[in-house]
Amino acid sequence: MSTAALITLVRSGGSHVRRRVLLSSRLLQDDRRLTPTCHGSTSEPRCSRFDPDGSGRPATWDNFGIWDNRIDEPILLPPSIKYGKPIPKISLENVGCASHIGKRKENEDRFDSAQLTDEVLYFAVYDGHGGPAAADFCHTHMETCIMDLLPKEKNLETVLTLAFLEIDKAFARHAHLSADATLLTSGTTATVALVRDGIELVVASVGDSRAILCRKGKPMKLTIDHTPERKDEKERIKKCGGFVAWNSLGQPHVNGRLAMTRSLGDLDLKTSGVIAEPETKRIKLHHADDSFLVLTTDGINFMVNSQEICNFVNQCHDPNEAAHAVIEQAIQYGSEDNSTAVVVPFGAWGKYKNSEINFSFSRSFASSGRWA
Template structure:
């Protein structure tokens, strides 16, 4: 898309216009463009960017980086000019989320999403343990710390690194000033995603909550669980004076207490190598291929593997329906933990449906995410 075309669209229709308006504008330009010198055939159709093979068939939005057969969304013109291709607006109104208590006495999971700045969106899940205090603290203050570092830092990975470490320090101050001693043993996972300009996706995570991207119908993992089974994590715990012990079902725990090696909170284990430093990943979205982003807590992850999550979501009409379907499936598959999911639709939503997938009320543990 030429810069001149986009500027004209801004003048005529504001900063957001429908993709069909852009397509119409470009088609009119093609029709008005004079034929090249020496090209005089009247029987052969002249190919163009919109009809590259001269077949007379309309070119789909895959050509421009966006699939055309989804819910019509406005185009973000400044990012489209910046990246040289149409970029759809990612609408918070179409985000789907669900959180269920399972068989626990309390739901310690938290989730959030918001628009932080004109060009940056925020999505997060937090899975608390030892009480909901740490998850509540992150849910309440993470946006604040991210905004503070966005004001002084352009690199989103650095922003998230600083925000995670600062919120852990703030929680430590809060816990030591509180009369409630249980705050010292409370902790939480944190999986946070920032989306800039509708195309630059950065994810940061501590603990075992996950983020995945559905690209061309396949699950693309954006996070790796922080557990004592990872050699580098186990080595750090031991260097810091901690130890790893296995419970009766073979699950490793830090000092026999915590199933993860990174978290926010868990202040009593910070001297044993449990850190709040996140691992980060940066991805550039391709809206012709990328259907959605998913953030989940381990109530889902232990029972439904990443590809199953993608397959269930692909069959749903919208993200709100999909969020409820996935949490219900986790319950049917036997999860007892709190289960939370956030689903963010992208340009290829609905493109890669697989009609073979059906929802089930039972399964074999041998094929589940917990035992596979």
């Protein structure tokens, strides 16, 4: 409606017409001021759907009471509409990653993070052994393998299971065609997490790398180590003709060689029950309670327990600082192995920061070990 038409109606109509026209004019002004525009940058206007007080100011997660100001992310509008709740955008720029060689001759750990599709994010850690060949192969090919499977399969647990098995077969073909015989004894753990729509988290794992979700300041373990100490894993090894032997430190190994019962690679132990099929877990994120996901290799896990990891990360200003802090603490506690951490922030980042942490340097080794 033009301005001239509005003036004509106001002059010719009664008071009720004036009220109606003024209301229409205000609505037009509001529409022009609040036209929805979504941007990836946090410095630009956000979608007006989530303007909490009608002020026209960008909505922050403090407005919803679930996001710390230090990491201000835009809202994912389609998933928020789909699930009926505000869902933050998880930016790869805010994901913290760190890796340290320790006192080893070579760092065989690898890690990844990537945006696979508009809806799906990918995070992974690989802890190689017997050389870095298997970990390098996963680092190079796992992302592509998952992307190829996503259009064919909606269930992310199935996607990850198929991807692990396919990567293992592909590495076997690669090793058998290679002139390097050491590839037959190269293997790696694999802990891979996919996040869809910012709310669906699926984790798959083989070996003893771990995934932990910090919910309300407490750790929620999303993986279980695959070691010969597990009765079900030990029985499978024996049924397949393998055996478990303990070394001088009292640690069980498959056929006296491998400290885990599932892995990618380790081709010489496939007939002894070492499999590549992962265990998977699906969980719905609650951004009001969930602070972060952390993926770690055993250079950290063997020295720092899950609650300590949550405490260290919760003290940090940003995820990159947190990833380095976890590794540094593991080294301080005596870790000599390769150590890698990936920290993915969620909606409650900074919400459950403890006022203080009591460090116990005399804590028992068992409390911080493999099953902590």
